[in-house]
Amino acid sequence: MGTAWTSASAIDQWNSIPHETMVAMDLDGDFAKRHLVNPTLLRMLGPLPGRRVLDAGCGQGYMSRMLARRGAEVVGVEPADTLFGYATRREAELRQDIRYVQADLTRPPALGEPFDAVVCSMVLQSIPDWRAAMRACVAALRPGGLFVFAVNHPAFENLWGTWREHGEYRLSRYLTGYDMPQRYATDFHRPLSAYFNEVVALGCALVEVAEPALDARVAREAEPTMPGITAYVDLPAFLIVAARAGG
Numbered sequence: 001m002g003t004a005w006t007s008a009s010a011i012d013q014w015n016s017i018p019h020e021t022m023v024a025m026d027l028d029g030d031f032a033k034r035h036l037v038n039p040t041l042l043r044m045l046g047p048l049p050g051r052r053v054l055d056a057g058c059g060q061g062y063m064s065r066m067l068a069r070r071g072a073e074v075v076g077v078e079p080a081d082t083l084f085g086y087a088t089r090r091e092a093e094l095r096q097d098i099r100y101v102q103a104d105l106t107r108p109p110a111l112g113e114p115f116d117a118v119v120c121s122m123v124l125q126s127i128p129d130w131r132a133a134m135r136a137c138v139a140a141l142r143p144g145g146l147f148v149f150a151v152n153h154p155a156f157e158n159l160w161g162t163w164r165e166h167g168e169y170r171l172s173r174y175l176t177g178y179d180m181p182q183r184y185a186t187d188f189h190r191p192l193s194a195y196f197n198e199v200v201a202l203g204c205a206l207v208e209v210a211e212p213a214l215d216a217r218v219a220r221e222a223e224p225t226m227p228g229i230t231a232y233v234d235l236p237a238f239l240i241v242a243a244r245a246g247g
């Protein structure tokens with residue numbers, strides 16, 4: 001990873017996300033979230049009515065709204081002005097009782113009572129000092145609370161792109177950290193072991209590790225407009241982890 005990144009400079013990149021992109025992802029995210037990430041996160045979280053849930057790095061807030069629709073008491077934390085602004089405007093329109101807090105997870109604000117669950121979806125890979133952010137997520141939980149996080153699978157981060165180009169997955173480095181410029185912001189690669197070892201070091205017990213696969217029929221239907229998406233049938237684009245906080 002380059003040494004020039006700060007949390008603030010990484011966050012600032014997210015302000016370039018266009019309004020129409022946030023609108024397109026308003027209900028349930030994009031194709032990959034709809035078919036792979038959301039079903040796994042929601043299954044791992046279990047029953048939501050009455051449970052206090054933190055959406056850590058909530059972006060434009062689609063997951064916060066999904067959780068609130070299912071009966072959770074939701075707090076969303078998001079640092080980037082553009083995304084935070086969208087989420088709070090939607091809350092003003094929909095009145096789902098979601099509380100949004102504009103904050104950087106590496107300098108966590110006071111968020112009130114401990115949470116029954118913390119969801120951190122596609123966020124840790126975007127944070128240079130991701131260990132501080134993960135620490136904040138776990139610290140926000142009550143003893144025995146559930147920490148669920150999703151990242152681009154560290155072993156298959158460029159799955160769709162390389163599959164489209166080569167018809168197979170290709171990878172030339174994995175063990176060291178490096179920057180990965182994406183459409184709106186730079187992500188940061190770390191190996192699988194870094195994420196797992198940190199969760200365990202924070203006193204959590206692993207509950208489940210998921211590498212969700214795309215349904216073959218859904219992939220076939222999407223392939224004409226999303227060439228290369230069939231890669232998601234046999235290789236995992238996402239790593240989703242559920243862990244329980246210690247007492």
Ligand SMILES: C[S@@+](CC[C@H](N)C(=O)[O-])C[C@H]1O[C@@H](n2cnc3c(N)ncnc32)[C@H](O)[C@@H]1O
Nearest residue numbers: 014057058059080104105106121122123126127
């Ligand atoms: C790929 S987006 C995911 C957003 C949302 N969780 C979702 O699934 O739509 C990455 C998010 O991480 C947020 N982020 C980046 N650095 C952060 C930090 N230090 N603390 C909290 N959130 C951060 C970005 O602002 C952005 O909203």
